[in-house]
Amino acid sequence: MKNLAVFVSGTGTLLEAMIKDYLPIKLVLADRECRGMRVAMDAGIPIELAERTDFSSGFDRKTYTQWVDKILSIRKIDFVAMAGFMTILHPVIFDKYQGKILNTHPALLPSFKGDHAVRDALAYGVKVTGCTIHIATEELDAGKILSQEAVPVMSDDTVETLHERIKRVERWLYPRTIREFEKTI
Ligand code: GAR
Numbered sequence: 001m002k003n004l005a006v007f008v009s010g011t012g013t014l015l016e017a018m019i020k021d022y023l024p025i026k027l028v029l030a031d032r033e034c035r036g037m038r039v040a041m042d043a044g045i046p047i048e049l050a051e052r053t054d055f056s057s058g059f060d061r062k063t064y065t066q067w068v069d070k071i072l073s074i075r076k077i078d079f080v081a082m083a084g085f086m087t088i089l090h091p092v093i094f095d096k097y098q099g100k101i102l103n104t105h106p107a108l109l110p111s112f113k114g115d116h117a118v119r120d121a122l123a124y125g126v127k128v129t130g131c132t133i134h135i136a137t138e139e140l141d142a143g144k145i146l147s148q149e150a151v152p153v154m155s156d157d158t159v160e161t162l163h164e165r166i167k168r169v170e171r172w173l174y175p176r177t178i179r180e181f182e183k184t185i
Contacts, residue, residue: 002078002182005029007085012036014083014104017171019043023178027075029068031087046075052087065090072097079185081178082136086115091138099144100185103136104174106166108148113141118163127153129162131170133177147177 005027006015012035018025019039028040031052040047048071052064068089072080079100094101107117109132114120121129130150135143149169153162 002185003027003076004178004182005072005075005077005080006040007031007080007082008034008036008040009086010034010036010084012039012084013167014170014174015039018081018083018175018178019045021175023175027071027077029071031085036084048075061088061090062092065093069093069096079182081174083174088140094136094138099135101136102146102178102181103134103141103143104170105132105134105141106163106170108132108150109134109141109145118166119159122153122157122159122162129153129166131166131173133170133174146181147173149173 001024003026004023006018006025007029008015009031015028015036016039025045027046027048028036029048029050030037031050033049037047037049050064050068050071069092080097080102082101082103105117107121108130112120112129128150130148132145133147134145137143151166151169
């Protein structure tokens, strides 16, 4: 299998699912200290912390992205799966890894793009939402869709309960989609 890196920022439960599914992950990259790093450490997967300390509007996205790119080159990474990675990368990386960076989004794209997809879907009052695995591109949440699954919204859902129901689906759909995708590159 080609060399896969997984990018995380948070709890890393999707990363855990990929590990349980025996995806041969060569690198976990985090943009902040997070539980996802601990998950990688416990599994003996190499970790790189490309720590993002600047969350202001003046954040130098290009320099940060070039740093990430350098790490990928050194580790000989062929493709990337973003799993709850919350830094938007500069277009230079999508040029270089064209069509080889995947993302999972907790809504049925093209609905509810952006960082608050679960909250926005709940606020809109949709009865069905879901998740979308897609190719990440320069334009946020707009790349080619690889797989999607619907998830019902319950009348008493909170952002947390709905997000957890969506993640339960992502945990099997994302590893399966990555395996299928890998055969095509
Ligand atoms: C997932 O639901 C993923 O779709 C979402 O973060 C969660 C990661 O969960 N990604 C985004 O919202 C990207 N904009 P985890 O940290 O438990 O693996």
